[in-house]
Amino acid sequence: IPKLFSLKTAIISHDVSSFADNDNTFMQNLIYNTFSDIIIVHNNFSYDALLQNVKIQDPAKVKVIKHGGYLDHIGERPDRDALRESLGLEPTGKYILFFGQIKKVKGLDVLLEAMSQVPNDIKLIIAGKPWKDDFAQYDRLIDKHGLTERVVKMVRFIEDDEREKIFFAADVIVLPYRVIFQSGVLLMAMSHGLPVIASDLAPNKEIITHKKNGMLFMSENPEDLSKKINTLFDQDSLRGLLSKKSL
Numbered sequence: 001i002p003k004l005f006s007l008k009t010a011i012i013s014h015d016v017s018s019f020a021d022n023d024n025t026f027m028q029n030l031i032y033n034t035f036s037d038i039i040i041v042h043n044n045f046s047y048d049a050l051l052q053n054v055k056i057q058d059p060a061k062v063k064v065i066k067h068g069g070y071l072d073h074i075g076e077r078p079d080r081d082a083l084r085e086s087l088g089l090e091p092t093g094k095y096i097l098f099f100g101q102i103k104k105v106k107g108l109d110v111l112l113e114a115m116s117q118v119p120n121d122i123k124l125i126i127a128g129k130p131w132k133d134d135f136a137q138y139d140r141l142i143d144k145h146g147l148t149e150r151v152v153k154m155v156r157f158i159e160d161d162e163r164e165k166i167f168f169a170a171d172v173i174v175l176p177y178r179v180i181f182q183s184g185v186l187l188m189a190m191s192h193g194l195p196v197i198a199s200d201l202a203p204n205k206e207i208i209t210h211k212k213n214g215m216l217f218m219s220e221n222p223e224d225l226s227k228k229i230n231t232l233f234d235q236d237s238l239r240g241l242l243s244k245k246s247l
Helices: 025-035 044-053 080-087 108-115 136-144 160-169 184-191 222-234 236-246
Strands: 010-012 038-041 062-064 094-099 122-127 151-154 172-175 196-199 215-217
Touching: 010 025, 038 044, 044 062, 080 160, 094 108, 094 160, 094 184, 108 122, 108 136, 108 222, 122 160, 172 184, 172 222, 184 196, 196 222, 215 222, 222 236
Parallel strands: 010 038, 038 062, 094 122, 094 172, 122 151, 172 196, 196 215
Antiparallel strands: none
16 A cells, blocks of 8 residues: 555564565565565564565665664553552562463573472462473473472463562563574563573574673573572672663
């Protein structure tokens, strides 16, 4: 419709792999070369991946515009004790958050393996809905490692109001992704002042500098992840620093 009225059209290619892995050359060509005047990606990693995987006739129209944070959408930090009580969490508990769609590339299994190697007083909140994935495999890992009493399962779609409560109630968020192009969850967590531990993938490294505004661990390595978790919970001053620097 915009083309019929000679309007300019910009498209955002947020998840490059959804096209790069799809072999639909006709659709790629239609969207990227026919319908778009400008193609926006969110980081240099996505820029390189798009140009390598899709035949863009005019590469000059591909632009990097950063994703940005969510500070304008967040109000005052509420009282944590009241939030935790409303969510059924322990007021003085230590909570890691895993948030977002649950699918293989998000690496929840890596985090569950790591949880078996951290102190028992550290608990995990899993908040999100499976997407083309069976949560039963994660339940088996929870049982295997004796984590039943240490995992809070909110395995469903999370509405915005509840999401805000969960982000403010958690101590740390872990993003154990195997593959990512740009994580809105990462930037949302940082906008809440929530310390982040993320896998050392190139897109994450464009945002996170280790021990400066977050922590990075070796992707798909539960042992390294557990060490980073232990370090962050052992060092209150580091956790406080990362919270401030993430903002």
